[in-house]
Amino acid sequence: MKSAGLAAAVVVALALQTTLARFTIGGFTPVDLVLVVVVFAALVGGPMTGLVAGTAGGLAQDALGGGLVGIGGFAKTLVGFVVGVIGAQFIVAQPIPRFVVFFLATLVHGACFFGLYALIESRGFAVGPTLTQAVGNGLVGVAAFQIAAILPGLAHARRPRGGIRR
Amino acid sequence: MLDIRQRTGYLFVAVMLGHLILISAQVPTKSGPHVLQAVALGAFSGVQRAAAGLAGGLHAVWTGYVDLRGVREENDALRRQIGELQVRLQEERALAQRAAGFERLLGLRRQMTLPTIAAEVIAGDATPGFHTITIDRGARDGVTRDMAVIGPTGIIGRVIGEPVANAAQVQLIIGKNAAAGALVERSRVSGVIVGGAGDPPLLLEYVSNLADVRTGDLVVTSGIDGIYPKGFAIGRVESAEAGPALYRVIRVRPDVDFSTVEEVLVVLAAPSTGPGAGS
Numbered sequence: 001m002k003s004a005g006l007a008a009a010v011v012v013a014l015a016l017q018t019t020l021a022r023f024t025i026g027g028f029t030p031v032d033l034v035l036v037v038v039v040f041a042a043l044v045g046g047p048m049t050g051l052v053a054g055t056a057g058g059l060a061q062d063a064l065g066g067g068l069v070g071i072g073g074f075a076k077t078l079v080g081f082v083v084g085v086i087g088a089q090f091i092v093a094q095p096i097p098r099f100v101v102f103f104l105a106t107l108v109h110g111a112c113f114f115g116l117y118a119l120i121e122s123r124g125f126a127v128g129p130t131l132t133q134a135v136g137n138g139l140v141g142v143a144a145f146q147i148a149a150i151l152p153g154l155a156h157a158r159r160p161r162g163g164i165r166r
Numbered sequence: 167m168l169d170i171r172q173r174t175g176y177l178f179v180a181v182m183l184g185h186l187i188l189i190s191a192q193v194p195t196k197s198g199p200h201v202l203q204a205v206a207l208g209a210f211s212g213v214q215r216a217a218a219g220l221a222g223g224l225h226a227v228w229t230g231y232v233d234l235r236g237v238r239e240e241n242d243a244l245r246r247q248i249g250e251l252q253v254r255l256q257e258e259r260a261l262a263q264r265a266a267g268f269e270r271l272l273g274l275r276r277q278m279t280l281p282t283i284a285a286e287v288i289a290g291d292a293t294p295g296f297h298t299i300t301i302d303r304g305a306r307d308g309v310t311r312d313m314a315v316i317g318p319t320g321i322i323g324r325v326i327g328e329p330v331a332n333a334a335q336v337q338l339i340i341g342k343n344a345a346a347g348a349l350v351e352r353s354r355v356s357g358v359i360v361g362g363a364g365d366p367p368l369l370l371e372y373v374s375n376l377a378d379v380r381t382g383d384l385v386v387t388s389g390i391d392g393i394y395p396k397g398f399a400i401g402r403v404e405s406a407e408a409g410p411a412l413y414r415v416i417r418v419r420p421d422v423d424f425s426t427v428e429e430v431l432v433v434l435a436a437p438s439t440g441p442g443a444g445s
Contacts, residue, residue, distance in 0.1 A: 011213060014292060018300065019217040021290025023425075029294040048174045055181055063206030064292035064300075066326050066335055070188035072293055077185060081178045116189070121343070129295060 006041055006049065010057045013037040014064065030129075031136035032106070034061050038080045039105045039137075040144055043092055047084030054080025068120065075112035079105045095142045102141035106134035203327050207300070211288070211333030214300055218288035280395055282316075282431040283307055288333070297341035297361070303432055304329040312393055314433040320399035320421040321346065321387060322430050334432075338424060339400070340367035347390035348400055353378040356388050359400055359418060366404050370416035377414065379406040385418050395433060 013033040021029045034057040042050025058076030062069040083105050086092065092101055110130035285301035292298075303309050309329045315322040315336045323338040337344050342362030348370060349356040357373040370385060383403040389396030401420040409415045 011210075014210065015213045015217040017294075018214055018289035018292050019221050021292070021294070022218065022221070022287055022299070023290070029290070032294050034292075047178070051174065051178055051181060055185075059202070060206055060210070061292045063203045064210060064289075064335075065296045066291075066298040066337055066341075067293065067296055068189055068192050069202055070185045070192070074182060074185035074189065077178070077181050081174075120189070126295060133294060 003052075006045075006053055007056070009037045009041065010034065010053060010060065013057070014060055017061075018064070030132050031140050032109075032133055033140070034058070035076060035079065035106060035109055036102065036137050036141050036144060038076050039083050039102055039141060040148075042080045042084035043087040043098070043101065044148075045084070046088050047081050050080030050082075050084030050087075051077055052080075054078070067117075071113060071116045071120075074116065075109045078112055079109045082108070095145070098145055099138040099142050102138040103134045106130065106137045110134075204330060207327065207333060207335060208330035211300065211302075211304075211330060214289040214333070215302060218286075218302075281434040283309070283434055285309075285315075285334075285430050285432055287428055287430065297338040297344070298326070299323075299336050299338065299427070301334055301336055301430060301432070302332060304332045304334045306331045307432075308434050309334045309432050313435075314394045315430050316395075316398055316433060317422050317427060317430050319423075320401065321394055322422060322424075322427060324393050325432070336430070340420060340424060345391070346394050346400065347388040348385050349388040350377075350379050350403070351384040351386050352380075353383070355379055356390075357416070359385060366401070366417050366419035368401055368418040368420055370403070370418050371413065373414050373416055374412060375408050375414050379403060379414060379416055381405060395435070 013036065017029070017033045020031075020033075038050060038053045038057050041053040045053075054076035055073055058073030059069065061076075062072040065072065083101060086101065090097075092098055107130065110126075110133070114126060114130070283303055285303040285307075287299050288302045289300035290298075301315070305328075309325060311325055311328055313325045315324060321339055323336045323341070323344060325334050326337045327335050329335075338361070339346060339359070340361040344361040346359050347356070348359040350370075350373075355373055355377040357370045360369050360371055361367055370379075373379060381403055383406075385400045385403060387394040387396055387398045387400060399421045401418040401422075404417045404419045406414055406416045
């Protein structure tokens with residue numbers, strides 16, 4: 001995935017996220033499109049792409065969100081890198097494994113994000129909304145791969161490369 | 167020479183450390199790196215405005231052309247309602263005239279009307295569950311940090327961060343870190359309304375177990391926070407139970423339906439300074 005494409009994907013995800021959230025103000029948006037883009041990019045491009053997408057998307061979301069800048073960046077960078085490593089080690093090319101990756105990535109992101117906020121501001125962990133978001137992200141993520149498969153050249157699933165050398 | 171994958175690992179560690187340092191730098195002041203936030207909001211508000219315009223256009227096409235079933239019946243009902251309201255308006259006008267007469271008689275000064283500016287909501291929260299919105303008015307329109315944002319049925323929130331030229335971020339009163347001075351209109355018992363309480367999303371804190379608060383009481387702003395003007399509706403008491411310590415546990419449901427907020431008013435009167443006011 002090229003840098004320009006990655007940047008455009010993050011910007012479009014942020015624009016869609018904030019536009020969708022406009023219709024659910026005060027409620028809860030059941031999907032985090034920026035996280036979907038980060039996981040998608042990590043599965044397609046590997047750990048480096050996941051790291052860059054996670055850092056850029058997370059920091060942009062933090063800066064626009066009004067909270068502490070860096071928490072979302074930390075959580076998304078971690079998720080992007082780990083998913084990139086998993087995508088390089090295992091074959092994640094079917095809808096169900098992809099759904100599981102998106103689902104688990106959302107849970108890890110939620111644990112990291114809310115965990116840091118709990119340490120700093122004594123906020124509680126929103127279990128119900130995070131599970132809902134995990135399902136939402138999983139469905140949107142799988143759908144994104146299906147759409148990408150129709151569009152030639154957008155996403156080529158990476159072959160397992162034997163992991164990161166030490 | 168380092169392997170590229172090994173370098174990715176080092177970069178990952180460096181980036182994570184960078185994030186931690188960034189977070190740590192904000193924790194003592196909780197003020198955030200203003201430059202990054204201002205640059206992000208400034209750069210992205212145009213995209214948000216365009217996306218909001220597109221979504222608004224699609225919504226207008228849908229509601230204006232496609233979704234017009236039952237409009238005739240609704241129109242008839244609304245005409246009847248307008249007739250009834252016009253009668254009520256005449257009554258209220260007569261009452262207002264009497265009140266004005268009493269004011270003159272008692273030598274009371276009429277309260278100044280608040281200077282406000284209308285703003286449109288162009289974006290919701292970038293991070294799900296953060297309860298912030300972006301409005302299409304900013305520094306160019308005289309909007310500054312900590313200005314109150316209100317709606318027709320009550321208070322919405324306050325401006326956070328430094329507004330850019332044509333956009334500003336608003337923290338909703340139901341947000342986790344939001345707070346406002348409040349009082350129960352009937353008994354004049356005062357406390358602090360805080361957000362992020364779940365369902366209903368507001369809690370009225372620091373109200374003594376001995377205070378007179380009942381279910382259904384209207385909670386309004388007290389004005390002591392120096393941000394929200396006094397007397398604006400916040401919500402109604404949904405439950406008021408005796409707390410384990412000195413204070414009651416009072417849950418408040420906001421009067422504003424935040425899911426339908428599209429246009430708001432920014433109170434342009436500069437907030438009075440005070441440590442931690444409104445947050």
